[in-house]
Amino acid sequence: xxxxxxLTPRKREALEGYLFISPWIIxxxxxxxxxxxxxxxxxxxxxxxFGPPEWIGLANYARMIHDPLFYQSLKVTGFFTxxxxxxGLAMGLALALLLFQDVKGLSIFRTVFYTPSVVPEVATAxxxxxxxxxxxxxxNYVLSKxxxxxxxxxxxxxxxxxxxxxxGIWGAGSTMVIYLAGLQNIPRVYWxxxxxxxxxxxxxxxxxxxxxxxxxxxxxxxxxxxxSLQTFTAGYIMGGGGGPLNASLFYTLYMYxxxxxxxxxxxxxxxxxxxxxxxxxxxxxxxxxSRARVNYDLI
Amino acid sequence: MxxxxxxxxxxxxxxxxxxxxxxxxWMISTSLKGGADDLFTYPPQIxxxxxxxxxxxxxxxxxxxxxxxxxxxxxxxxxxFATLLSSAMVAFSFARLRFPGRDKIFFLVLSTMMVPYYxxxxxxYILFSKLGWVNTLKPLIVPNFFGAAFYIFLLRQHFMxxxxxxxxxxxxxxxxxxxIFGSIYLPLAKPALITIxxxxxxxxxxxxxxxxxxxxxxxxxxxxxxxxTFRGIHYTDWxxxxxxxxxxxxxxxxxxxxxxxxxxxxxxxxxxx
Numbered sequence: 001x002x003x004x005x006x007l008t009p010r011k012r013e014a015l016e017g018y019l020f021i022s023p024w025i026i027x028x029x030x031x032x033x034x035x036x037x038x039x040x041x042x043x044x045x046x047x048x049x050f051g052p053p054e055w056i057g058l059a060n061y062a063r064m065i066h067d068p069l070f071y072q073s074l075k076v077t078g079f080f081t082x083x084x085x086x087x088g089l090a091m092g093l094a095l096a097l098l099l100f101q102d103v104k105g106l107s108i109f110r111t112v113f114y115t116p117s118v119v120p121e122v123a124t125a126x127x128x129x130x131x132x133x134x135x136x137x138x139x140n141y142v143l144s145k146x147x148x149x150x151x152x153x154x155x156x157x158x159x160x161x162x163x164x165x166x167x168g169i170w171g172a173g174s175t176m177v178i179y180l181a182g183l184q185n186i187p188r189v190y191w192x193x194x195x196x197x198x199x200x201x202x203x204x205x206x207x208x209x210x211x212x213x214x215x216x217x218x219x220x221x222x223x224x225x226x227x228s229l230q231t232f233t234a235g236y237i238m239g240g241g242g243g244p245l246n247a248s249l250f251y252t253l254y255m256y257x258x259x260x261x262x263x264x265x266x267x268x269x270x271x272x273x274x275x276x277x278x279x280x281x282x283x284x285x286x287x288x289x290s291r292a293r294v295n296y297d298l299i
Numbered sequence: 300m301x302x303x304x305x306x307x308x309x310x311x312x313x314x315x316x317x318x319x320x321x322x323x324x325w326m327i328s329t330s331l332k333g334g335a336d337d338l339f340t341y342p343p344q345i346x347x348x349x350x351x352x353x354x355x356x357x358x359x360x361x362x363x364x365x366x367x368x369x370x371x372x373x374x375x376x377x378x379x380f381a382t383l384l385s386s387a388m389v390a391f392s393f394a395r396l397r398f399p400g401r402d403k404i405f406f407l408v409l410s411t412m413m414v415p416y417y418x419x420x421x422x423x424y425i426l427f428s429k430l431g432w433v434n435t436l437k438p439l440i441v442p443n444f445f446g447a448a449f450y451i452f453l454l455r456q457h458f459m460x461x462x463x464x465x466x467x468x469x470x471x472x473x474x475x476x477x478x479i480f481g482s483i484y485l486p487l488a489k490p491a492l493i494t495i496x497x498x499x500x501x502x503x504x505x506x507x508x509x510x511x512x513x514x515x516x517x518x519x520x521x522x523x524x525x526x527x528t529f530r531g532i533h534y535t536d537w538x539x540x541x542x543x544x545x546x547x548x549x550x551x552x553x554x555x556x557x558x559x560x561x562x563x564x565x566x567x568x569x570x571x572x
Contacts, residue, residue: 010397013396013397013398013476014396014397014398014399015398016392016396016476017392017396017397017398017401018398020388020389020391020392020396020476020480021388021389021392021393021404023385023388023389023444023445023446024385024389024408024445024446024451025404026445027385027442027444027445027446028407028408028411028445030426030445031419031423031442031445032411032414032419034422035418035419035420035421035422035423035426036414036418036419038421038422038425039418039419039421039422042421042422042425049425049428095315098308098311098312098315099312101308103308103309103312109312109316110563111556111559112316112319112320113315113316113319114555114559114563115319115323115552115555116319116322116323118501118551118552118554118555118562119548119551119552120504120505120507120522120523120547120548120551121505121507121523122505122507122523122524122526122527122547123523123526123544123547123548126526126527126530126540126543126544127322127325127326127541127544128322129530130325130326130329130537130540130541131322131325135339135341136338136339136340136341136343137343138321138322138325138343138345141341141342141343170319170322173319177563226413226415229415230415230416230417232507232508233507233508236511237527237530252417255417256508256512259420259421259424260512265421265425268421269421272417272418272420272421273418275415275417275418276414276415276417276418279415280413283413
């Protein structure tokens, strides 16, 4: 009893402070810090999970340099990110701008655009396999109404990644909501003053809206980049495990196959450590490049 | 000019709303169709020739969905409760208690949000397999008892907005720190807790990679994992597949419609999806 209550109030508060954050500290050591170091260690070994790990030095990294599938998965992930990230941001911004102009029934439209983002990814993927069915799906039917004969989508090495990116636009509602919040933070007087000065809508967009939204865009870009580089479910389900002919072999999917299909935990760890470095480097690059371009006047 | 613009704007909005609703319509309509003769027609029929509501009953009897629902609910609700309680405790400490190194540790909490999910996956898997937890629900539940960085961040913000005078008067009345946390801070943070609860529901309910890695026998499957296997078995029976997809998506949709003000409000405040 006595010992804790005999402490000075300051010490007592500190002790309680540590006690209250102890769940996080334990979780951090066991589920984050420990594993980060362990991945690095495992990447220098050959390990099939059952049995002890065998130290093989840099052999996994050497193997990676000569592995065509490693390059293929980098290409798939990179191309998909280049395609889907700008598309998703543009769609989210467009929806937010449309809704920002004093729309009656704003909350109904907002709900409609946001709803697809709450559907579990597996359900979305299953639904879109059917939507993209080349013969009987609704997508190619709608295209045919415009005189376009649609491709084979998920069965085509060229079209599967664009197909996944288009599907991603359906989930642009979450980006829209964040852009909408960003727009609501901008004082209306900026636009009003520009209108008085005779600025056109286009000029207002490029000289007021975009610069003042740049912190939001920056945030969405960074989180979107980190998320997109870890795309898994779409390739796993819609490409039937990365197909056709590895055209949707996303990086994390290849890592999953190495780790859980063939139980090459050492090689999978080398892949995972490399991905972490790529993500870290790209994030730092974006933060650096954005410094001059992001406008923090409103914060 | 102004009215023309307004009309244009609404026309675009309505058109886009229809486009966004189209996949849902297609899913529901397909789920009510009769079979191959109904499914594989050209042009595709948005309104089914006749409504086969029994598809849903049939799908329910094809696969033990009840078991999957039980597993998913178990994971989802325990993880909701666990992450709320632990994140709130940690956040309270960062917001209100003074201890050496507090701000440095909080910075560490924030930086863990940058760690990619896949970085820690392999050692975690090996850890759980050494513990004999693979093919149980534990790896999907237990890590939630240790607080989640993003929720800690959100709740800390919220707790810092509560006037500190409130706990001063409670302290004078002799309330313990635990008591102040439980009877002042938790009740006042209710909106934030509800937002986080919904976010956690959505992410646990939709999780796929976790169950895929850890759950091997059918009796342990979650709904998302089961839907994927179900698709492998009935890969051309799109009426059944769409009925199954609908059932897996429905709880998330209901949760969203009921709590959408909390979700959209929470996202707006936090700026995170």
